[in-house]
Amino acid sequence: MINLTNYSPNQQDAILTNDKHLRIVACAGSGKTTTVAGKVAYLLDPSNGFDVSPENIIAFTYTEKAAAELKNKILNNVGRHRGMANMYIGTIHGWCLKALQENEYEYQSFSVLDEIKLKLFIDKHYDTIGMKEIKKLSNHSVSLRRFIDTSLFVKIMDIIRESDRQELPESISRAKIQYERTLKSKKYFDFSMIMEKAMECMELSSNLSARIKNDIKYLIVDEYQDINPIQERLINKIQEVSQCKLVVVGDDDQNIYQWRGSNNRYIIDFESKFEVSATKSIPLSTNYRSSEGIIKLAETLISNNQRRIPNKEMESGGLQTFTKGQDILYNRYDSVSDENEALANYIDNILGVPFTSDGETRGITFSDISILLRTWNKAETIVEALERHKIPYITAGVNQLFETREIEAALGLFTYLYGDLDRPELENLWLNLPNNKIDPEKLEKALDDLDSKFPKLPEVDTNWEYSLQGILWDFMSLAEIYEDSFIDDTNTDLFQRTKERAEIIFFNLGRFSQVINDFEEINFNSSSPSFHLFSFLSFINYVARDYYPEGWLNNPYTTPNAVQIMTIHQAKGLEFPVVLIPGLNNNYLPSKKRGGLNVWHFLDRQLIEEQSRYEGDPDKEDERRLLYVALTRSQKFLLLSQAPDLNNRLYKVESDYIQELTRAKIGSFPILISDHRQDFSSLTKIDQKAKEKVKNIALDFTTLKDIFECPYRFKLISVFGFRYPLNQRMGVGRSFHNCLMEIHKRGKEGESLSKEEVNEIVDRQTHFPYLTNSTILKPRLWDKVRKNVEEYYEDTKDDFSQIEFVEQDIQYKVDESILVLGRIDLIKKVGSDGKYETTIIEFKSDEESADLPITKDQLKLYALGHRELTGEIADYIMTYVIGENKVKTPEKLYESDLNSIESKIRDAVDLIWSEKFLRTEEKKTCEECFQIRLCSKRVQHDIKVKR
DNA sequence: CCGGGCCGCATTTTT
DNA sequence: TGCGGCCCGG
Numbered sequence: 022m023i024n025l026t027n028y029s030p031n032q033q034d035a036i037l038t039n040d041k042h043l044r045i046v047a048c049a050g051s052g053k054t055t056t057v058a059g060k061v062a063y064l065l066d067p068s069n070g071f072d073v074s075p076e077n078i079i080a081f082t083y084t085e086k087a088a089a090e091l092k093n094k095i096l097n098n099v100g101r102h103r104g105m106a107n108m109y110i111g112t113i114h115g116w117c118l119k120a121l122q123e124n125e126y127e128y129q130s131f132s133v134l135d136e137i138k139l140k141l142f143i144d145k146h147y148d149t150i151g152m153k154e155i156k157k158l159s160n161h162s163v164s165l166r167r168f169i170d171t172s173l174f175v176k177i178m179d180i181i182r183e184s185d186r187q188e189l190p191e192s193i194s195r196a197k198i199q200y201e202r203t204l205k206s207k208k209y210f211d212f213s214m215i216m217e218k219a220m221e222c223m224e225l226s227s228n229l230s231a232r233i234k235n236d237i238k239y240l241i242v243d244e245y246q247d248i249n250p251i252q253e254r255l256i257n258k259i260q261e262v263s264q265c266k267l268v269v270v271g272d273d274d275q276n277i278y279q280w281r282g283s284n285n286r287y288i289i290d291f292e293s294k295f296e297v298s299a300t301k302s303i304p305l306s307t308n309y310r311s312s313e314g315i316i317k318l319a320e321t322l323i324s325n326n327q328r329r330i331p332n333k334e335m336e337s338g339g340l341q342t343f344t345k346g347q348d349i350l351y352n353r354y355d356s357v358s359d360e361n362e363a364l365a366n367y368i369d370n371i372l373g374v375p376f377t378s379d380g381e382t383r384g385i386t387f388s389d390i391s392i393l394l395r396t397w398n399k400a401e402t403i404v405e406a407l408e409r410h411k412i413p414y415i416t417a418g419v420n421q422l423f424e425t426r427e428i429e430a431a432l433g434l435f436t437y438l439y440g441d442l443d444r445p446e447l448e449n450l451w452l453n454l455p456n457n458k459i460d461p462e463k464l465e466k467a468l469d470d471l472d473s474k475f476p477k478l479p480e481v482d483t484n485w486e487y488s489l490q491g492i493l494w495d496f497m498s499l500a501e502i503y504e505d506s507f508i509d510d511t512n513t514d515l516f517q518r519t520k521e522r523a524e525i526i527f528f529n530l531g532r533f534s535q536v537i538n539d540f541e542e543i544n545f546n547s548s549s550p551s552f553h554l555f556s557f558l559s560f561i562n563y564v565a566r567d568y569y570p571e572g573w574l575n576n577p578y579t580t581p582n583a584v585q586i587m588t589i590h591q592a593k594g595l596e597f598p599v600v601l602i603p604g605l606n607n608n609y610l611p612s613k614k615r616g617g618l619n620v621w622h623f624l625d626r627q628l629i630e631e632q633s634r635y636e637g638d639p640d641k642e643d644e645r646r647l648l649y650v651a652l653t654r655s656q657k658f659l660l661l662s663q664a665p666d667l668n669n670r671l672y673k674v675e676s677d678y679i680q681e682l683t684r685a686k687i688g689s690f691p692i693l694i695s696d697h698r699q700d701f702s703s704l705t706k707i708d709q710k711a712k713e714k715v716k717n718i719a720l721d722f723t724t725l726k727d728i729f730e731c732p733y734r735f736k737l738i739s740v741f742g743f744r745y746p747l748n749q750r751m752g753v754g755r756s757f758h759n760c761l762m763e764i765h766k767r768g769k770e771g772e773s774l775s776k777e778e779v780n781e782i783v784d785r786q787t788h789f790p791y792l793t794n795s796t797i798l799k800p801r802l803w804d805k806v807r808k809n810v811e812e813y814y815e816d817t818k819d820d821f822s823q824i825e826f827v828e829q830d831i832q833y834k835v836d837e838s839i840l841v842l843g844r845i846d847l848i849k850k851v852g853s854d855g856k857y858e859t860t861i862i863e864f865k866s867d868e869e870s871a872d873l874p875i876t877k878d879q880l881k882l883y884a885l886g887h888r889e890l891t892g893e894i895a896d897y898i899m900t901y902v903i904g905e906n907k908v909k910t911p912e913k914l915y916e917s918d919l920n921s922i923e924s925k926i927r928d929a930v931d932l933i934w935s936e937k938f939l940r941t942e943e944k945k946t947c948e949e950c951f952q953i954r955l956c957s958k959r960v961q962h963d964i965k966v967k968r
Numbered sequence: 969c970c971g972g973g974c975c976g977c978a979t980t981t982t983t
Numbered sequence: 984t985g986c987g988g989c990c991c992g993g
Contacts (some may be wrong), residue, residue: 114983212983617984
């Protein structure tokens with residue numbers, strides 16, 4: 022139950038108003054997430070008499086991260102409310118995908134391509150994907166070019182599918198049809214398609230529309246100002262079908278994604294969607310984040326915008342004090358290097374300055390400070406200045422992965438195989454890595470093995486499989502290059518330093534493993550090994566180089582105390598005690614329009630409603646909002662600066678917005694004080710202390726399994742990010758799983774299936790994404806799935822009336838910030854006369870062993886989630902081995918099992934926080950470990966690598 | 969003080 | 984490819 026007195030009057034109003042569509046206009050720092058979480062808790066509380074359960078509420082957020090935050094707050098608010106796993110909190114895309122996969126059998130076997138894989142896919146299928154159909158408006162003989170114009174093609178496809186628009190010209194709609202047909206034929210979605218298909222589905226009287234009509238009572242949309250046309254249509258559709266109440270939350274002044282088609286018109290005009298009496302608008306205009314100086318400054322700036330909700334003004338919640346002439350500064354310098362130097366000095370000086378929040382006064386430390394950028398190319402010289410001052414920092418946008426020596430060495434394996442590198446050169450790349458203990462003899466052995474992997478010509482083998490990932494793994498294993506190879510333990514000082522460096526080396530190699538994986542997921546079935554190698558190297562040189570940023574410091578399981586450098590866009594939703602915004606010149610902020618070949622050379626501007634949104638408005642309101650967002654990130658300290666760039670004539674003149682900021686006043690005192698170079702040296706410094714950050718982590722069973730069995734394996738996979746080599750057989754497990762899911766769902770509805778229907782299901786759900794065209798494996802794998810599914814159906818069809826849940830999502834909250842997620846394959850319930858027995862069932866394909874204790878742990882974990890869902894403790898747990906059609910006898914489940922698995926999870930979580938990822942001592946676990954090639958235990962236990 | 973023409977330079981990113 | 988800056992000529 023929530024305590025309303027913790028909320029402001031307007032927040033209370035937002036929580037209590039539940040009979041109307043609601044627009045919450047929430048300014049920066051107004052406690053919007055807290056209010057939404059409170060609202061959900063209030064609705065769910067049975068004592069308020071709303072008759073609302075978790076599955077009746079959907080909450081859309083803009084990112085997964087925001088979803089995790091909201092989910093966590095809600096769960097902390099509702100306490101032990103049952104069935105919270107059934108409430109959808111996540112992105113619109115995530116909801117659409119789930120909706121399609123749960124309700125439309127056709128899409129169960131589909132997967133989603135992210136941006137990089139989509140581009141690889143488009144280039145691979147250039148001939149059939151419709152790219153050739155798109156002609157230049159000014160010259161119809163020029164069409165989009167393979168590789169070069171791929172990004173442009175993606176943008177065009179996105180705009181025509183996500184905007185509101187006129188009828189398309191023939192050539193473009195032909196391209197759209199070919200594009201989607203090709204994706205579909207390989208069972209792929211792209212991001213737009215998920216929403217498009219969900220929309221189509223809801224327009225028909227499908228399973229999905231019935232579900233929505235039945236379930237949904239409240240639809241909450243966070244960051245509503247950043248919604249684009251197709252998302253707006255989707256939201257309207259869900260509302261229309263379900264007749265639910267809409268709750269939209271956002272700030273028209275913080276709309277910064279217009280170049281992706283988002284439009285703050287939707288939040289401004291929200292009330293015109295419904296009858297006047299059916300909606301209510303509640304402003305949350307008290308900012309509890311920032312000092313009055315920050316608030317007035319930002320407010321003065323944004324008041325220059327026309328396109329915003331009228332008569333609204335942000336006011337101070339008084340949580341931070343404002344010291345004139347100290348907190349907020351604007352300094353000008355003669356050159357960018359002076360400016361950067363001053364910025365680094367400012368950071369040095371502000372460390373230890375007292376800062377109060379949440380009733381605690383502490384000294385400012387590195388992680389309290391953020392440097393906000395309009396564009397990434399500004400970062401380079403700033404980073405150099407910070408390095409000179411030995412200031413630790415985190416960046417997400419500097420593309421230097423391929424410049425690191427470890428990646429040069431790893432990439433060398435493939436340039437060597439391609440013939441562009443000598444063996445001694447390759448050898449040196451590895452032997453010259455810092456502090457390595459690589460044994461030259463072992464290296465020779467690994468190189469000899471590598472020699473056996475030159476693509477052979479002529480290529481006549483009909484059943485080849487050429488795994489680049491496998492080549493990397495075999496090489497590292499044979500040369501015995503492990504993380505420890507880079508750790509020097511001759512003295513403690515060296516040990517610590519080299520240990521940290523070794524982690525970065527392995528993290529980067531893990532990234533490289535992901536690069537290979539991205540490429541191979543799309544291209545595993547190339548036409549020949551030599552072509553596979555060739556296209557991989559082209560991909561590296563033309564695409565990957567400026568796509569994969571470094572990121573050891575950004576990984577979710579580390580928490581460094583460092584200055585954060587990021588773009589203003591990335592800073593959305595965040596707050597910092599100290600914000601630095603350097604480089605305030607025209608053409609930077611506001612930025613200049615980009616020239617060059619663009620979408621509008623191929624797409625007629627007239628076709629797209631509000632087309633100018635995509636190009637930026639002439640009044641620079643978009644850019645003003647961006648600066649507004651940047652300013653409002655600061656709780657107290659703000660340093661703006663400017664200097665003419667001596668090397669670039671675009672960035673010489675001070676930003677026009679500075680004039681607007683100069684007009685900001687409290688009483689008659691100007692807030693922005695120019696060239697008053699406060700250095701904090703007169704202030705008494707206190708102990709630096711980082712703010713305790715709540716990191717929300719969601720663990721699934723696969724991840725937990727790694728920690729249970731071998732914490733080092735967790736490090737290799739979840740921290741470093743190594744991806745396992747692909748092979749042609751992949752897909753058997755998922756195919757089985759999808760077949761059984763459809764059979765169970767239809768069986769549960771009472772449908773009895775003929776042999777033909779079972780066969781149709783097998784055809785629909787079976788998919789082997791990496792099979793080579795010429796392979797002899799294809800019929801074998803298909804027959805295996807078909808035979809086992811048929812047998813399974815014959816064996817169990819009589820029991821289908823006992824099915825209670827199919828593919829049931831579960832979640833279990835371990836503590837304030839950790840959530841365990843999972844999905845139970847099948848739950849059966851048998852009995853009569855009020856006496857029932859429940860069994861939780863997990864399916865394993867034949868390669869896995871159902872008897873392992875780890876599988877029992879998995880089932881116990883599911884039982885924990887099942888209890889959260891129903892309030893009951895299941896009676897039995899059971900596995901079913903598909904390949905052998907063997908039912909394991911159900912095992913009795915006791916309450917003590919739940920307690921033991923719970924404490925096991927807690928131990929695992931402690932282990933993550935302590936970052937002690939030790940290798941297991943169990944030889945048996947090592948022998949069965951898929952990652953043993955990357956682990957030094959292989960040598961210790963003398964385990965032969967399966968090849 | 970203006971316009972013509974040449975020259976240097978070139979976003980933001982989540983799903 | 985096209986923008987904004989800048990130089991130059993009228």
